[in-house]
Amino acid sequence: MTVTILTVDDSRTMRDMLRMALVDAGFRVVQAEDGLHGLDVLRGEKPQVVITDINMPRMDGFGFIEAVRQDAQYRAIPILVLTTESDDEKKLRARRAGATGWIVKPFDPAKLIAAVRRVAA
Amino acid sequence: MIEKSLNPQSREAEFVAFRAGSLEFCINIMSVREIRGWTPATAIPRAPSYIRGVINLRGVVLPIVDLGVRLGLPGTEPTARHVIIVAQVGERAAGLLVDSVSDILSVEDTSIQPTPDVASQLARMFVRGVIAMDGRMISVITMDNVLPAGMDLEAA
Amino acid sequence: MDPMAEIRLTFFQECEEQLTALENGLLSMQEGDSDSETVNAVFRAVHSIKGGAGAFKLNALVNFAHIFETALDRVRSGELVPDVDAMKLFLRAADALADLVSASRDGGVEVTAPYVAIEEEFNALIGGGGAAAEEDEFANLAFQPIITAFDEPPPPPAQNVFTIRLRPLRELFAKANEPLALFRELARLGTLTSICDIKNLPFLDTFEPEDSYLSWELRLETDSQRAAVKEVFDFVEGDCDLAIELAQSATAPPPPEMDITAILRKVREEAPAIAAAAAAAAPPPEADAAPKAVKAAVQPTIRVDLDRVDRLINLVGELVINQAMLTQRVLHSSHVRDREVTSSLEELERLTREIQESVMAIRAQPVRPLFQRMSRIVREVADATSKDVRLRTEGEATEVDKTVVELLADPLTHMIRNAVDHGLEGPEQRVAAGKAPEGTVKLAAAHRSGRVIIEVSDDGQGINRPRVLQKAIANGLVPPDAQLSDSEIDNLLFLPGFSTASTVSNISGRGVGMDVVKRSIQALGGRISIASAPGKGSTFTLSLPLTLAVLDGIVVTVDEQVFVIPLTAIVETVKHEPSRIHHLGDHSFVLRVRDVLVPLIDVGAELGVRGPTSDLRSGVAILIETANGTRSALLVDNIQDQRQVVIKSLETNYMRVDGIAAATILGDGRVAMILDVDALVGPRHHDWVAAETPLAKAS
Numbered sequence: 023m024t025v026t027i028l029t030v031d032d033s034r035t036m037r038d039m040l041r042m043a044l045v046d047a048g049f050r051v052v053q054a055e056d057g058l059h060g061l062d063v064l065r066g067e068k069p070q071v072v073i074t075d076i077n078m079p080r081m082d083g084f085g086f087i088e089a090v091r092q093d094a095q096y097r098a099i100p101i102l103v104l105t106t107e108s109d110d111e112k113k114l115r116a117r118r119a120g121a122t123g124w125i126v127k128p129f130d131p132a133k134l135i136a137a138v139r140r141v142a143a
Numbered sequence: 144m145i146e147k148s149l150n151p152q153s154r155e156a157e158f159v160a161f162r163a164g165s166l167e168f169c170i171n172i173m174s175v176r177e178i179r180g181w182t183p184a185t186a187i188p189r190a191p192s193y194i195r196g197v198i199n200l201r202g203v204v205l206p207i208v209d210l211g212v213r214l215g216l217p218g219t220e221p222t223a224r225h226v227i228i229v230a231q232v233g234e235r236a237a238g239l240l241v242d243s244v245s246d247i248l249s250v251e252d253t254s255i256q257p258t259p260d261v262a263s264q265l266a267r268m269f270v271r272g273v274i275a276m277d278g279r280m281i282s283v284i285t286m287d288n289v290l291p292a293g294m295d296l297e298a299a
Numbered sequence: 300m301d302p303m304a305e306i307r308l309t310f311f312q313e314c315e316e317q318l319t320a321l322e323n324g325l326l327s328m329q330e331g332d333s334d335s336e337t338v339n340a341v342f343r344a345v346h347s348i349k350g351g352a353g354a355f356k357l358n359a360l361v362n363f364a365h366i367f368e369t370a371l372d373r374v375r376s377g378e379l380v381p382d383v384d385a386m387k388l389f390l391r392a393a394d395a396l397a398d399l400v401s402a403s404r405d406g407g408v409e410v411t412a413p414y415v416a417i418e419e420e421f422n423a424l425i426g427g428g429g430a431a432a433e434e435d436e437f438a439n440l441a442f443q444p445i446i447t448a449f450d451e452p453p454p455p456p457a458q459n460v461f462t463i464r465l466r467p468l469r470e471l472f473a474k475a476n477e478p479l480a481l482f483r484e485l486a487r488l489g490t491l492t493s494i495c496d497i498k499n500l501p502f503l504d505t506f507e508p509e510d511s512y513l514s515w516e517l518r519l520e521t522d523s524q525r526a527a528v529k530e531v532f533d534f535v536e537g538d539c540d541l542a543i544e545l546a547q548s549a550t551a552p553p554p555p556e557m558d559i560t561a562i563l564r565k566v567r568e569e570a571p572a573i574a575a576a577a578a579a580a581a582p583p584p585e586a587d588a589a590p591k592a593v594k595a596a597v598q599p600t601i602r603v604d605l606d607r608v609d610r611l612i613n614l615v616g617e618l619v620i621n622q623a624m625l626t627q628r629v630l631h632s633s634h635v636r637d638r639e640v641t642s643s644l645e646e647l648e649r650l651t652r653e654i655q656e657s658v659m660a661i662r663a664q665p666v667r668p669l670f671q672r673m674s675r676i677v678r679e680v681a682d683a684t685s686k687d688v689r690l691r692t693e694g695e696a697t698e699v700d701k702t703v704v705e706l707l708a709d710p711l712t713h714m715i716r717n718a719v720d721h722g723l724e725g726p727e728q729r730v731a732a733g734k735a736p737e738g739t740v741k742l743a744a745a746h747r748s749g750r751v752i753i754e755v756s757d758d759g760q761g762i763n764r765p766r767v768l769q770k771a772i773a774n775g776l777v778p779p780d781a782q783l784s785d786s787e788i789d790n791l792l793f794l795p796g797f798s799t800a801s802t803v804s805n806i807s808g809r810g811v812g813m814d815v816v817k818r819s820i821q822a823l824g825g826r827i828s829i830a831s832a833p834g835k836g837s838t839f840t841l842s843l844p845l846t847l848a849v850l851d852g853i854v855v856t857v858d859e860q861v862f863v864i865p866l867t868a869i870v871e872t873v874k875h876e877p878s879r880i881h882h883l884g885d886h887s888f889v890l891r892v893r894d895v896l897v898p899l900i901d902v903g904a905e906l907g908v909r910g911p912t913s914d915l916r917s918g919v920a921i922l923i924e925t926a927n928g929t930r931s932a933l934l935v936d937n938i939q940d941q942r943q944v945v946i947k948s949l950e951t952n953y954m955r956v957d958g959i960a961a962a963t964i965l966g967d968g969r970v971a972m973i974l975d976v977d978a979l980v981g982p983r984h985h986d987w988v989a990a991e992t993p994l995a996k997a998s
Contacts, residue, residue, distance in 0.1 A: 032343070035310035035351040042302050077343050079336075091473070100475040106350070122475045123534030128353035140484050140534060141476060185970040186860060187949075187956060188906035197953065197962065197970045202617045204962045204970055206953040235952040291954070 025142055026050045026067060030060035030074040030086060031104065036127075040073060043131035049138070057081025061089055064096060071142050072101045073125065076112055084119050091120035100141035104129070158248045158274075160281055161228065163241040164211035164219075167281045169248060169274065170239075174230045174286055178244055181225040191291055192218070195240055200229065207238040208289055215265045232286045239289070248281075250274055255283055310351040314400045317344040319671060321393050326674065329386045335375075342371040348400065357403040363414050366421045367392050373425055385424060392417050394675055458489070458520050461528055464542040466514035471538035478515065484531045489521025518546070605701075608661050615658045616849075616945040622651045623966035652943075655849070663698035663845075666744045666753070669707060670695050673715050677740060680719040687726050687737040688719050697744035699751050703843055706823055707753070710816040714755045714839055715740060717813075722759035722837055732834065734758065750867070751845060756838035762831040764788045771797065789829045793817045821977060824850070824960075826867070842867075850946050850963070850973065853921070854939040857903040861971040863944055863963055864933065868923045868976040873932060875899070875920035886911055890932045892922060898931045898980070905979060906958055925977045933979070946973065 027049045029040045041051045052067045054060035056078040064072065072090070076083035083103060091097050100122040105113050113124055122141045125134055158169035159178070184196030184207045193212040197204045207227060212218040219242075227238040255272035268288040274281045324341035349364035370389075373379035381389065395417050463485070467478055485491050496514045500506075519528065528543055535541070626644045670692045681688040699707075723729075723738035730736050743754045764785060771777045771791045783791075791797060795814040820827045825843035844850070844867075852863040879891040880899060888899040899920065904911040912918075912934070920932045944963040947970070949956060960975035 033347045033350060034313050035306060035347075035354070038306040038309050039354055042306065077339075077346050079340065079343065098472075098475050100477070106353075117474070117537075120474050127350055128356075136484075137534075139480070140531065141480055183969070185962075185972065186908070187953070188908065188958060188972070189956065197949070199964045199968055199970050202613070202620065202947070202964065204947045204949055204952060204964075237952060 024048070024050045025071065026052060026069040027138065028052050028054065028060065028063055028067060028069040028072045030054045030057065030063075030072065030078070030083075032056050032075065032078040036075065036104070039129075040134070043129075043134050044138070046131070047135045047138075057083065057086030057089070060086050064090065064099075069099070071138055072099055073104065073138075074101060075104045076116065084115060087116060087119040087121050102137055102141065154252045155249055156252065158250055158281075158283065159228065159244060160246050160248055161226070161241045161244040163239075164214065164216035165242075166214075166216075167245070167279055168210070168241075168270075168284050169250075169281050170228065170230060170284045170286070172247065174232075176229045176231055176236060179227050179229065181221050181223055181227055181240070194291065195221070198227070198238065200236075200238070203236070205229065205236055205238050206290070207240050209240045210284075210289075211240075213265070213269070213289060215263060230286050232290055235290070237286070237290055239284075248274070248276070250276075258282070307355060310355065311400070311404045313351065314348050314404075317347050318393065318397045318400065319668060320344045321396070322390070322671060322674065325386065325389050325393055328381070329390070338371075338375050342368065342375050345371055345396070348396070352403070359411065359414070360399050360403045363396065363399055363418065366418050367396060370421050370425050379425065388417070388420055388424065390678065392421070394678070397675075458522060459524070460546045461519045461521065461525070462542075462544045462546040463517040463519060463528070464514065464540070465517065465532075466540040467511045467535070468538050468540070469511045471535050472511060474534075474538065476535050476538065478513075481531055481535070482515075482517065485517065485519055485528070488523045488527060488531075489519050491517060491519050493517045514540075603661075612658055612662065615655050619651055619655055619849075619945055620964050620966075620968075622647055624968055627966040659700070659845070659849070660698070662701045664701050664704050665696045665698050666704060666707075667695040669704050669711065670742050670744075672708065673711060673742060676712055676715050677719060680716050684720055685725065686719065686723055688723060689737055689739055690715075691739055691741045693741070693743035694745045697746060697751065699744075699843065700845065703751070703823055706819065707841075707843075710819045710841075711742075711753075711755065713813075713816050715742075718755060718757040718759065718837070722757040722761075724760050746845070751841075751843045753841040753843065754838055755841075756836060758836040761833040761835055761837055762789055762792070762829075764833070767791055786830075789831055792829065793827070824865075824867075849943055851941070851943050852963075852973065853941050854965075854971070855902075855919075855921070855935040856937045856939060857906070857935050858908050860908055861939075861965065861969070862902070862935070863942075863971055863973045864921065864923070864976065865960070865973065866941065868925065870922040870924050870930065872938065873920045873922045875916070875932065875934070877916050880915055888915065890920060892930075892932065895930070897922070899934055900931055900980060901934050902974075902979070903934075903936075923976050923980070925980055929980075931980045933974075933976075944971075944973070 027044055029037055029044070029051060030053070031037050031040070032055050037053050037055075041053065044051045052063055052069060054063040057074075058081045060072070060074065060081075074083045074086055078086075081089070087101055087103070090099060090101060097120075101120070103113070103116040103121045103124045104127050105116070105124050106127050116124065123137055125137050157172040159172050159175050160167060160169040162168070179200075182198050184198050186196045187194060187206070190196070193209050195207040195209050197206050199205075209218050209221075221240055224243070226241050226244050228241060228244065229236055229238050254276075255274055257272055258267055258270050259273065266282070269284055269286075270282045271285045272283045274283060321341055321344040324337050324344065327337050328341070345364050345368045349361055349368055352360040352364060370379070374381055379385075395413055399414060465478065465481075467476075471478075482491060482493060494516045496516065497512070499512045499514070501512065506512075521528070525543065525545065532539075532541055532543075626648060629640060629644060674690050674692075677688055677690040680686075718740050719738075723740070724732065724734075726736035729738065739758050741754070741756045743756075745752050768777070768781075768783065768788050768791070771788075771794070772779050772781070774797065776791065776794050776797065777783065792813045793816075795812070797812055797814065817827050820841055820843070823843055825841055827842075828840050829837065830840070831837035850863070851866040853866060853869060855862050855864060873890070873892050875890055881889050881891065881896070883889060886904075888901075889896045890899040899915070901912050901915070903909045915934065918934050918936045919938050920934050921938070922930060922932050924930050944965070947962045947964060949959060949962045949972075956972075958975055958979045960973045960978075962970050963973055965971050
């Protein structure tokens, strides 16, 4: 069964790059543009893993992760956060909000896939 | 009818042969987009005498060149029996008004002889060679200079 | 196209959008908007550009964007409240960022000086380079780092054997981490065996499903080093008790057993406290976070290839022609005069027209991006001329055909530059004249009677008419004793040859005169006019067609040949009784229309359809007005009707013909020429003005 990954990022460029790396590795990818949209797609597609950016309009990454962790049905879904290297406090905040792990931007496709594998049950 | 060459290297091309002003010509089939009957053309103000005007070719405005006039022969009033050969000229298309289309020839490159010296200045502009075949002298037309020179300046 | 190249294109497209959002947000902030969402949007725009740039290794762009982003982050967090100068810096930085994006896209950043200068200004603003981490977050958390094994033996050539003890805390599961996934990753590094310790597993009645009771002892034989093993647990550090020990390496003796049990106990005792603190510190979800952030409903949109749209428009154009042809044939076919057929045909025509309008609307775009570009131009010219200028815009949502938007950029730029450079006075001059020191340039767009009207106005000194007239005389454009009305003088600006070296400045110069602007507007099927009041300002008004593909026109005939005259040029049909026609010699005639004399143009002769008509009394005279407001009368044989026609290019396969704007295909399938009224009339009018000035008084 193909693993479905939901990518949430307001940057089209980033969504395209994530899609390319993930599809190449054999994953199925669904996308959303911000946290609110992400919640919609999450409920519709029920992915196995979520990758989300932090800075987004309408609902940012923190809000999204918290909303997911509070939802009885989806709280156990692994969520990886896209962070920039120097963003330690963001990383911490994301973890406290319930993020499973992180991927550093700009990302190396190999590391992206390794991170996904580490959390996909 | 078809000239066969013993040289495997020579290339064969197909030409559409036609008559204009009682002379025979042919044009490389690769340049021909379609052949259709005559429809009355709308005159273009201040156009050269060999431009008959423009017609509507499925929504595209197509200029019509009277080949006889272009070659310096007297023009004739076109009738429903005349034919328009729609030819590609670079990025443009144009229609050649001719008397009739005769047949399609398969000719090898090597069979095309240089234009004879007696040919007029005008003819040399559009004729890139002649084919002698069954007693016929068929001039090979190239579309390069058929349209008004001014158009080259517009091409970009 | 290779996928990376495609994404690169996407990235630069997205940069354009982000740059626009950035400029808008900054302008809004400059006007006093302090809404956090505005500031956030500005931050995100730069952040996004930086993110993508990093992926493509556009280092200059990344570095510049980084410092810009850092400064914006300070604003976002409230640490920095930008003053007027800071906002100007931000705007300049936005402009510089746009330039840097273009340079990065087109290949290589060469000139770094302007960016370095701005970076230094940022550093001064935020006090030193780089972002300082916030300390408070760390203080609250106080998590324990992974317990490490202690002596690091030198990398052994043979296999290492690691003993790994893992006891997940409930937080590990709360974050959806999964030991199984971690073990699978470990297994990729070598041979893994595991023992699960269940001794802490309670009876079912006290079993908490979200609690963690299991722990594992694992043995991994691998070629990898400690760092690689540790990396697998990167995500879960802090959420578990973890020990990685090198049990055995090829060369080094196994390290002594360490009693980590005591340390683990301590951690376990503190873990719940930490977890509780973490839970408390996490912000409560904001139920109303979403509605506040959404300023306006997001309209669903779809991206379409422009080629497809053009193809659709062409096809619809064909449909219109065919529908007209069908109608004509059916109506002319003698035996069918059925009322139902007629009404069906009318319905067909109505539907076709509606489809056409809808399709044309697809290419319609708001002028907003165009106006925004002008915003930057105003800033630059104002800076360069040391003037204080603000740009006001109106009607940015007005929609115009995409091609028109693109082709308007150059003429608008020139007019705006002119307005700031020549139109507006410097601050002292303005104050002396009793005006506010800040000059205003206004750009307005609106739809009016089926056209798009764009106004470029300034509240500057207006046109200096005596000087303009003088210059026109000096350049031989009007005779020395010419008496011209105010508006006629204003229109002299549009004459070719008006602008000379003396009017060319670095700003609005480059040898482009208003005549080029006028020609550009006319090429779009538009007109331009000018109004000015000395000391108060000037206004240029552009009138443009809504779409480029159709035209409303009057169909006329000259000697069996059919022509179309654009409706926008037509004033009225006029009676041309012999008593009203005056001969000026050498085939020039004028017609008296009420009390004004206008040139009478024999269209047939002018276009070479036939020789000059002997009898001017026959036919119909149509009074037309050209783009610069001058009037003439066109003499044709007959007027057929008014029609909307689809414009077909004559130049695609032929070439430009003087006096002919384009072609069209009529209902009978034949091609008809659309007259270029201005070209037809233009030169003639010139001569007339020059030669017959006494007549100009007869108005």
